[in-house]
Amino acid sequence: MTQVIENRAYGIDEASYQSTNITDYPGAKFTIVKTTEGLDYQNPKARAQIASAKNAGIPVGGYHYARFSADSSVAVQEGNYAVENAKGMGIPLGSIYACDWESDSGNHVDRGADASANAILAFMDTIAKAGYKPLLYSGKELLTKNINTKKITDKYGDCLWVAYYKTSGREDVADFNWFPSMDHVVIWQFTQNWKGMNVDANITVKKLEVNVNTVKPAPTKTTSTERTWTDAQGLTWHAEEGTFITGGAINLRWGATTQSMIITQLPAGSVVKYNAWARDSSGRVWLQQPRENNHYGYLVGRVGDDAWGTFK
16 A cells, blocks of 8 residues: 655654654644664554554654664664564554664764764665665754765665754744755654644655555553643653663752752662653653652653663
């Protein structure tokens, strides 16, 4: 079946911080769901997010958050891990599937532009061999300064999904006066807070046609409806059991605000069990840590797309 995403169509990308119901993001004509990261993380909401998009008749693709830096052999391992999980979660073969290559979560970007490009190509080749349409996601600065991007586009043509923001605040429509002037861009991520919904927004700058085959999701346990609540500060919290390992020293506070009293400073490598998360107006993702006597501690686990450690 051929799916067409028209030029100048708006879409979103989703991770574990977003809803499992695509109808919570009105106006989205496509979605790209995070399935995996490195060699040991799967998005716990991916199956539900993918199924929701399919049920709504919205084209769905996937992406993998890379940790392989400039190591081509690890890139192949991550590619195989991504493919296995993407298939199991229900990303149709033939769909777009992106390598998200950034400068955090242990991913080094200073190993040389050619080495970085070679590793990215090793990942994309693995994705393409499996039957997906590979894209490369990154920020404009990394693409122009840390990757021999031409080496990648010489092989895969229009394959760039570029992040380039006019502002860190709310954006409702893409302002093409701020378009990242680069060749071979097919999707532009123009904001991390579309219409005030705290979700990344993207716009196609060329028509995308993909030939997809149905992939049956792997069996999974039935889960209850996502539980959310709003606190006195107006933050919307999402119930989620998880583990976060700090990547550096992070303050643990009595409240989910930088003005709150510090309980302690957690050193790098601290293991934190959390039971909920919320994103504030500045793009910080706060994690809620259960403590004794029904008290909680709060720490920042991510700012925008920049993770401050590793999620398990």
